[in-house]
Amino acid sequence: MKFTHAQNGVKKIFTAEILNLIAQISLVPLLIISILGIDGEELSSALEEKAPKYLIIILVLILAALVTFVVANIISIIGVVKASKDEPSFRIALLGIVTVIVSAAAATFLSNYDTASAVCTTVSQIASLGVTFFIMRGIRNLAIRLEDDEMEIRGDNFFKLFFILILVTAVMRFVSKVFTNEVGTVLSIIMTVLAGILTIIQYILYLSYLSKSRKMLEKEVPEQPVD
Secondary structure (H helix, E strand, O other): OOOHHHHHHHHHHHHHHHHHHHHHHHOHHHHHHHHOOOOHHHHHHHHHHHOHHHHHHHHHHHHHHHHHHHHHHHHHHHHHHHHOOOOOHHHHHHHHHHHHHHHHHHHHHOOOOHHHHHHHHHHHHHHHHHHHHHHHHHHHHHHHHOOOHHHHHHHHHHHHHHHHHHHHHHHHHHHHHHOOOHHHHHHHHHHHHHHHHHHHHHHHHHHHHHHHHHHHOOOOOOOOOOO
16 A cells, blocks of 8 residues: 555645745846845836836746746645645645735735734744645654655754754845845845845755655555554
8 A cells, every 4th residue: 555645745745846946036036136225116117118128027027936836836735635635744734835825915915014014924934834844744754654764864854954944044034134234235135145045945955855755655555563
């Protein structure tokens, strides 16, 4: 017997994370604009007058990223629902995904209210970390049931590293927003770039773990000895 549902579910989660990574990369132009402190409306007006094709490219990238995020979340939900049929931890991850979507939408809707938007964004980030934790916990539990000690240990070590990277990234993003003088502006740019790089590294590590998990779930469940 195999964990067929979990195997199919993890495959879909893997696909969803690849799409999320692509969406993040397509938003790099916006990150650069943010780092340089360029006003969005001024940039839009300037491009519309002098280089409309670049404005169209930026708008297409934004639209593509949004569509990709939506598709990725749908695929991720389907994957988690499938995997939850073999391992209960994925059910908690599903609640986390719903929380991420609702809080992110609320943050966008409340963008004119700084405090409320910040709270919703923080909730979304915490829920996102919870999704990762419970997906990894689910995979670890499956590794135990498959008697795969290597994947069990790898899961523990990976989450510790992943959590450290998230904390460092959060500190860098915080530092990038605190300083406002000229030296602070340079530091802000450096911190923002490094935070972006660490975010991509997080995705790559997570994808690597999910890829190994897919291979693990191809194994047969060991038969338990009958007394």
